[in-house]
Amino acid sequence: MKSKASIVITLSVLLLSFMVSSCNKNQDNVIKIGQFASLTGSEATFGISSDNGIKLAVEEINSSGGVLGKQIQLVTEDNQGKPNETQTVVQKLINRDKVIGIIGEVASSRSKAAAPLCQQNKIPMISQASTNPEVTAIGDYIFRVCFIDPFQATVMSKFALNSMKVKKVALLIDQRNAYSTGLADNFRKTFVEMGGEIVEEQKYSSGDKDFKAQLTAIKYKNPEAIFVPGYYTDVGLIAIQLREIGMTVPLFGGDGWESDKLTEGKAKDALEGCFFSTHISAEDPNPIIQNFIKKYRDKYKIEPDAYSFLGYDAMMLMADAIKRAGTTDGEKVKLELAKTKDFKGVTGNITINDQRNAIKPAVVLEIKGGKFKYKETIAP
């Protein structure tokens, strides 16, 4: 006669094998897309905004029947805003979770850390917002749904000369950040070509708390404006300290400024009348944009920023390319991504060029009363 214990063991083995097999079945029924994002850490707003946009896209794709008859399963990993951690989590997404495509990241430095891994493993990667040109140059599996920094630099050079009417500009650069140094290099080149003059250049490192030495050196050269191609995490403090040393000239910058945290506290007044370029304006009356804002608000009870829009578009484009390929095979999906033409995104129509970049307009926003007000759109 069987003992009670052996019956229990037999039953548990049966149950376990049932669970494993049904789990495998579920695996066959889903398409796994990985995401790496700065969900915690100093730049968490970038990761969270984008993650919200991506989740909204996944929800819509799945509720309208999924892709190739399967549901999308999003596997998200937090890189805490660190390049090293990015490599660890992207390895995990590829080797352990076996994702067939990857979305990420907002920040160029982290996209650059992940791209070689995606390229080696033939996993198509779409960056939602990394604007540094080197990101997609890493290989033919690496794409983006945003413009690149040489264009952003041209936009801000034109804007400075024609709209701000300034000719003498100083640069304040985050020296260890690929986005910041790259955007500064591009700006220096285009601004001077267009007839502007760079009267001073100073450097800092992200996370610094005291910018007075650099700002004082800048003040001494009397610029009419200061270009700060940095992240919102530092720009607020820079502005506050600039006003403390008695300078009233405007600051201007790029899409790294885009966060509602930019104008918190004293930064609100310090940044009044300053400008930055970015991907989208929430004031744009285009119904596609307003409809997205409404859906986002309904779901999250907060306002989207540019990274929410771009995250949504990156996910939608990935799903569309898989559909067009008719398979999840990386090689075929990347070929379809490369062929993308006039894809209807919420950030505008996306056409991927032969460098795997999206050709799109940029907008310039002005900070007024702590809010971002639409100034102008500059076409590519």
Ligand code: PHE
């Ligand atoms: N386009 C910027 C980049 O490529 C976006 C960004 C700016 C992300 C600042 C994070 C911080 O890095």
